[in-house]
Amino acid sequence: MFKLLFVFAVLILNSNASVQDFCVADLKGPESPAGYSCKSVTKVTVNDFVFSGLSAAGNTSNIIKASVSPAFAAQFPGLNGLGLSAARLDLAPGGVVPFHTHPSASEVLLVVQGSITAAFVSSANTVYLKTIKKGELVVFPQGLLHFQVNAVGFNSVAYVFFSSSNPGLQITDFALFANDLSTKLVEATTFLDEAQIKKLKGVLGGTG
Amino acid sequence: MFKLLFVFAVLILNSNASVQDFCVADLKGPESPAGYSCKSVTKVTVNDFVFSGLSAAGNTSNIIKASVSPAFAAQFPGLNGLGLSAARLDLAPGGVVPFHTHPSASEVLLVVQGSITAAFVSSANTVYLKTIKKGELVVFPQGLLHFQVNAVGFNSVAYVFFSSSNPGLQITDFALFANDLSTKLVEATTFLDEAQIKKLKGVLGGTG
Amino acid sequence: MFKLLFVFAVLILNSNASVQDFCVADLKGPESPAGYSCKSVTKVTVNDFVFSGLSAAGNTSNIIKASVSPAFAAQFPGLNGLGLSAARLDLAPGGVVPFHTHPSASEVLLVVQGSITAAFVSSANTVYLKTIKKGELVVFPQGLLHFQVNAVGFNSVAYVFFSSSNPGLQITDFALFANDLSTKLVEATTFLDEAQIKKLKGVLGGTG
Amino acid sequence: MFKLLFVFAVLILNSNASVQDFCVADLKGPESPAGYSCKSVTKVTVNDFVFSGLSAAGNTSNIIKASVSPAFAAQFPGLNGLGLSAARLDLAPGGVVPFHTHPSASEVLLVVQGSITAAFVSSANTVYLKTIKKGELVVFPQGLLHFQVNAVGFNSVAYVFFSSSNPGLQITDFALFANDLSTKLVEATTFLDEAQIKKLKGVLGGTG
């Protein structure tokens, strides 16, 4: 009887040979609107599904006293096509993740150390603001402007999770001031003063 | 034979009685993540699928010399659940639709009068800017910051179309300055000067 | 301080290097069920997001006195994967876009010149018919039969927008009469008379 | 130890109390673009997931010598929201399911008795036609025109399955001739002769 059973196992296993449970990103293959190409299953290992890049603190020795380390499909190939990704936020005292959006994902934030003041703004311009502590969660609905600020005098750490393996990240200040969009057009489309724009362009490396 | 055929027609029609080809918004029913509730098919008329609200020019006698008139599912109930909506832009000379995003939709813009300078900024902070004329199209990918500016000395008109029946609209200036978010937090999360923030809060009706 | 800020800008920009905001069609790469392959971001320019092909009138010197000019992802690569596309309809006096469907998209039509009588038919065989004027919109729910007819004695022009970057287009008459499906099968599956079928096959280039 | 385990079971069960594995249609509740409202889980029984309505042959004593019996969400509530539905086709000798589309679903057909000639037509007007036998499958891609004809001199039976719980069904002849769309408009939008249209309107109960 055992022999028969083994034959059965082989048969079923064969019929499963072509089943695609996941699509680990092959970063060198063609991309489609649905994500990266799939790595051959024969080359996939458990390490494609594990990511250690967020275990160490990011470098907060910068002007925002903060860092954002992504674990999107490009960094963590096992996420490709699964509708999930992550990032780590490190906020030194006074640290800030400036106003930004994720064009194609909602986000949940978990505080794992310290305390963070977070807010998002709705299309109706209502501010939803709260200071949350270790172990608490806050959700930012898709595409809306939001920010995070350290609420304590020591390092805070949060992990965030997105509803897409490629959520995107658009930091408003960088979109406005860190490129070659002319000061005149920025002025016309933001109502900011020329001097303010030129100042921030200078700081963020923008031209024009 | 005719009689038999007629019976057949009735039978088939009956079997179709429950088919749902569309879901015209019942604005008073419960909403779900997929959109508004469906109006009873027996109450649906062709007028639910037609919208005249964009045929007249919007009022551009305002500080931006521009107007945006939406035809989302809330205004045009026939669109509910169909993954499409529209809006009309009127731009007087000097008119501007300031930097904004649509949190859950891509957008295609068609110029029908005059000429418009439009741009969007990618996550990599690259500016994609072009002046387009009557009959030309430009696309703004989902969730990215973009703006439109009149490129001529007379009225320009454009119609825009979205990949959602509820695309949302978040005007960056209003999100930052037209609410009660404290000047201190705006300053921390935008790098703008306090004076600049207070000035725009004053103009746009913000407090705090 | 400025130097520090600049470093910050570079860091963030680097972390964005792999973000995919859009997927401009590479028409020569492999296609997937989600659309065309993505062109390398380094080769993308603003011209990929702009389309001028619908600014001139189509040729209406044909039997239907009408033309349909598509701006689908194949013509307008920037649309790929964004759930949107467009087309221009030109209708000379007496012009008609015959009964047709778009297999995978809903459609919104905007009249920009003249007036058009449009209708769609639901699964329950109800006709939703209306004559709309310049600036008005009508929506055709996904997959349903619809047509457009010029309602005035001069040229009418409309732009249509779809909820897919590859909406498809199936003109009923062409599907029935412009191929090699045998007259006998057409007769059996449409109830049309043999003579009628042969006549239209002759006109539309069908055989069999 | 047993007691502890039982406590554990209860705890986990409670935490699952709100999980929604399915959404059996409550045909009297509000509908959304995603389908019918969900029946309370406490009222759901196995009979909601079983459907016997397709086990008997449909009545083929009609002009098409065929019948189509649907098992969509409206008939088979357990399918609601699951992206699947079914129908049974009975084809007497000479039986025909005329040209039709399903506006929002692809379809797979399985012959369980006899033999059927089936075809669909692509947007490029190519005909994909084949006669298939018992146990064979044919797929009709979403929204495309297709038909089925009995290929043998005795009753054939097929079951079809759709990629939506509300696939819709639009029979071309009924859409064109079984309503009040004026003969003049049908003529203009189909190229059919007036006499042909009037004849079929007469047969199928159309007016105008």
Next chain:
Amino acid sequence: MFKLLFVFAVLILNSNASVQDFCVADLKGPESPAGYSCKSVTKVTVNDFVFSGLSAAGNTSNIIKASVSPAFAAQFPGLNGLGLSAARLDLAPGGVVPFHTHPSASEVLLVVQGSITAAFVSSANTVYLKTIKKGELVVFPQGLLHFQVNAVGFNSVAYVFFSSSNPGLQITDFALFANDLSTKLVEATTFLDEAQIKKLKGVLGGTG
């Protein structure tokens, strides 16, 4: 006039040249999260949309007295991207398809011969069990454990249909016992006795 019409036909056909109605799997091209690459339309024939592999009975001379023959996109390329697939179940007397799940699809089962006892278990651990006969349908909601058992003393046959062209198939026993997961870990994560695990590992070819 005929000449003009023919020109029209050619024009329209050309404009359709790039329309993608379907995406027949090219099993040798790159895969994306949305499925296989598309075969060139010029190489597609009707045979890509027809599948004969389920017309013969599967081999039930094995320990479960049953066989499962898949018609997923890998076997039936025309299904790729269409959100549908199928399989055939053959159950000899005493035949069983053991507890299993389809990770990414709901399933509808149709009995075409004999009678089958089927059940699924919900997240709340409720069993939905029913014996169904020829011509009856049962639905298994996405991802839930279910099984099928022959309910009669002769061969039963069923066809099943899935809401994905790659539904996956995970047979619980094989997942637990037919690989190298250590007996200790299986014991810890299933509460089964060591002897039981070792017995089934032996039968199903597992190690560790």
Next chain:
Amino acid sequence: MFKLLFVFAVLILNSNASVQDFCVADLKGPESPAGYSCKSVTKVTVNDFVFSGLSAAGNTSNIIKASVSPAFAAQFPGLNGLGLSAARLDLAPGGVVPFHTHPSASEVLLVVQGSITAAFVSSANTVYLKTIKKGELVVFPQGLLHFQVNAVGFNSVAYVFFSSSNPGLQITDFALFANDLSTKLVEATTFLDEAQIKKLKGVLGGTG
């Protein structure tokens, strides 16, 4: 000028009045396949988007020495419709989350304390197993069997995030042994010995 601007602000705000950025769950309204009904925006506060229920350790004084605390849409209404949810795992020394699946979501796990051995099994029965430490991530693709085991001699804590606001949770042992499915059917569909089944039914409260 200020007055004019204020008017503008009001106009734009009005036009946004109907925009739906989120759909906070109204747990008492009707449910649809897309999730819970939306709470009226006028009743939504920031507290709908914040969840504190996972900040305290769960009770691990049970047979598995572990607890799973969900933050699905039913517990955390702000998640409704956003394609995200979360849970907290507490694992005392020797703690185990037994083999289970989430029928409609992929999952990312973050270790925040201690170390955890996690594994999932693919459709091809391959085991992907790894012990991960604080700050590391592992992903479990949709619908596949997986487990978590404490890898250290003190309490480990993890937070998990799902690609659905209603991911579901099916614990294999509970599905098999904690209900009234007859021992005979469990035996037939799992190959387990009768004594083993009866033992676990006893422990987990099953009957039959």
